[in-house]
Every structure is written in structure tokens, then in C-alpha cells.
Amino acid sequence: MPAAALVRVSLAVLALAALGACRAPGPAYVRPDAGVPASFRGEAVAAAADDPGWWQAYGDTALVRLVQEAVERNQDLEQAAARVEAVQASIGLSRAQALPQLDLQDGLQRQGYSQAGSPFPLSNRVRSSIAVGLGASWELDLWGRVRRGTEAAWADWLSSEHGRRAVLVSLVAEVGTAYLELLALDWQLAITRDTVVARRSTRDLFKRRLDGGIGSELEVARAAGDLADVEADVPMFEALVAQKEHQLCLLLGRMPGPIERGAPLDAARVAPHVPAGLPSTLLERRPDVRAAEEQLKAAVARVGVARADRLPRIALTASAGGQSEDLRSLATPDALVWSLGGSLVAPLLSGGRLAAQEQAARARVREAEAAWRRAAQGAFRDVADALAVLTHARQVVEAQVQQVAARRRGLELATQRFEGDLASYFEVLDAQRELFPAQLQMAMAKREELLAVVRLYRALGGGWDADVRGPPAQAVPAGPVAAPSAPPAQPAVPEPLPAAPGAGAR
Secondary structure (H helix, E strand, C coil): CCHHHHHHHHHHHHHHHHHHCCCCCCCCCCCCCCCCCCECCCCCCCCCCCCCCHHHHCCCHHHHHHHHHHHHHCHHHHHHHHHHHHHHHHHHHHHHCCCCEEEEEEEEEEEECCCCCCCCCCCCCEEEEEEEEEEEEEEECCCCHHHHHHHHHHHHHHHHHHHHHHHHHHHHHHHHHHHHHHHHHHHHHHHHHHHHHHHHHHHHHHHHHHHCCCCCHHHHHHHHHHHHHHHHHHHHHHHHHHHHHHHHHHHHCCCCCCCCCCCCCCCCCCCCCCCCCCEHHHHHHCHHHHHHHHHHHHHHHHHHHHHHCCCCEEEEEEEEEEEECCCCCCCCHHHEEEEEEEEEECCCCCCCHHHHHHHHHHHHHHHHHHHHHHHHHHHHHHHHHHHHHHHHHHHHHHHHHHHHHHHHHHHHHHHHHHHCCCCCHHHHHHHHHHHHHHHHHHHHHHHHHHHHHHHHHHHCCCCCCCCCCCCCCCCCCCCCCCCCCCCCCCCCCCCCCCCCCCHHHC
């Protein structure tokens, strides 16, 4: 082909490429309507509040240190970060398909020729050949197949990053939950030990009365039985405390061992304030919902990939170098070889394979959309449940505190009546039996009040600050995007997820 004709063909091909680049195949992503209301049940006014972290609002330095250690050393979080890095590499793999490929080609060949099969006499039937050169190839992304693949890779990366964030939020919530449960067990263990001391004193009193001839063996037996009941609870609570410490050690990336504590649960510990009127837009910060949406974006982009696979592909190839029988003449002009060409491959008959691939890709879009709606609706329910529990938890604590106060007052009155010979000591035993479970229930109610804040934090995906900015909702860029050079660093404490690298061009 003459050089002028080759130039004209090349220009025509480039024009087709520019025309095809105007619009990528397949549908464009549009966020579906999840059908969730504008605010949560019982919340009418939107409001925002600073969210430094509920674990800091307690003022418990031990809890803050445990959260920090878990973020730095937890193995689940380490696995999630490695998954993000692996998915991140796929962006570069997808983007590389749209760029020219350049290879160094060299070879050494020794070949024997047939004297009988050649029409010309051969002076040497064995010849050597040395070739060195450069080869280039470039598949023109006329229909946007590679660009749609890059969009899908970007969405996969964002989904994995949101997944890492979900692990981070869950980890902090699990550390806080286990720590508060540990403090509640400490409190219940202390209540049980105090009750053992009180009931042992009662048993000893009855023994002295029996030895003095003014008591009965029935009183001693009942007091001893009550004491044994409570004494059996002590090792049970001790075992539960050890198990909870071991659970925390696993979250912290430690071997099983003791856990340091801060202020006890029965101290003046106030649950962090949660603002009234939380807007439902806070769900946009929840990592699992955002990860599900990125999976939906990836599925939409892969419809374009499947669509482009049914269209022709055009590739340009070129090579230049030297070929000779010996190294001395390899660099001479006579050894120069080159080639320039192109190829067009258009699928004509595939037995329905390409159509089935596109149909499957569209079905996966519907599947991903249903998964996203389910994630959004489930997240909304989680937040609504957490708000409902939080709303009534304080009332439960107040009622339990009043019950304990009433039971303690009843024990005091029963003791006074017994000391004044106005009643038998059985009234004192009954009052002790009523006080002990009431104290345990009060500890559990206080624990549930504090854990309600942790559950709300987890349900909201990291807190209740309404001013949350994340990656835009529209699709990723239509053109090639540079892959991030390094995976995002893990924050020291959970923070709102930043926009992905290059998201400003989206």
C-alpha cells in the first residue's frame, strides 16, 4: 500500500475512534429510588451535631486506647485493607487495555534446508538467523469497551473501600460493645460478692441464735441455701468476665489476657448526646449501602462491556528492527526490517454466546439494584430500631434505679422490724432475695442504655454528623482514569470516607 493511502486509512480509523469515543455503549448509571422516607420514625426536624466519636464522649481513656489499638492491630481490618489493594490493581489492568503496548522482540534461529526441495542450489544447507526489534500494538477502543471496563473497575474499588470502612465501623462497635459488657459483668460480679457477704452474715447470725437456743435449724438451713445460691453465681460471673476479656483481646489482635479498665459502669457515666431529628440522608454514609450502590454501578458498566463485545474490534500493529545471519551485520541498513498493519475482527456467528452474555449482564444489574434497595431498607430499619431503643432506654434505667431504691428501703425496714422483735427474720431473707435480682437488672439496664448509643453509631455507619460528603452519585468518568498510586491509609480512628482518587473529574 502506498504511503499516502496508508496515511488516509489511518486518519479514517482515528476519526472513527473519536466518533466512537463520544458515547460508550450500554446504559448510563442513574441512582434508583429506594423509597425511604425523609426522616426516621418519631424524628421530624433535621439537625446536625458534632460527632467526635462516642467512645471519646464517655471520657473513658481506657476505652479510647482500646479502640485505637484495635484499629491499628485487628486482623480482620488488615484483611479488608489487603482486599482493597488487590481490587485497586484491577483499575490499572483495565486502563492498560486502552494504551499502546510496546515489546522488545529478539530471537536466535538455526534452521536446516532441504537440497532436494529447493529449485536453487544451496551452498549451505544450515543457516543461522538473529533478529532484534521493537513491536507495538494498539487496540482502538472505538465503542468504549475498555472505558466501560475501567468504570466497572473503579466501582469495584470503591465498593471494596466501602467494605473496608464497614469492617472498621463494625470493629469499633464490637470493641465498645465488648468493653461495656465487660464493665457490666464487673458490676454484676461486685454485686454478687457483696450479696455473698451479706448472706453469709445472715447465716452466721442464725447459727449464733441456734447455738444460743433462741433460733431454729430451719432458719439456718434456709439462710445457708440462699448463701449457696449466690455463691454459685460468683464463679459463673468470673468465667464470663474472663471470656469477655478474651473476646476483646481477639478484637485487639492480642493473645488472651487481662484487659485494662477505666471508670466502672456504676460511676456517673452519661451516655453521649444524640441530636433529635436525624435525617434519613445519614444513610448515605453507611458503608454497606454505599458498597451495594458501587456494585450496582459496576453491573451497569459491565452491560456496556457486553454490548461492545458484539461490535467489531480494530487493532494497529507495527514492528521495526534488524535481522541478519551474524551480529556484525545486524546494525547495517541492509539488515533493517519493518512492518505496519491493522486488523479488524467482527463477530458474525457465536451461537448466541455474546447475546447471552449481554442478557446475563442486564440480569445482574437487576440483581444488584435489588441488593442495593434491600441494603438501604435494612439500614433504615436498623437505625429506626436503634433510635426506638435509645429513646426508651433512659426510662428503663430510671425505673430500675427506683426499684433498687425501693428494695433496699424494704430491706432496711425489715431489718428494723426484726431488731425490734416486730417480725421474724424471714422478712429480712425475703427482702434480700428481692434486692439481689433488682440490682443485677439495674446493671443490665444501664449497660443497655450505653450500648444503645453504640448500636445507633453502627446502624448509621459511623455516627450522626449530618454534614457527610462522599463520592458523588453520578457515574465514574467516561474516559481513562489514572489508577491510584497507593491504597488509602487506614485512619487512626474511624472518619467519614473520603472521595476516591480522581473523583473530582467524575
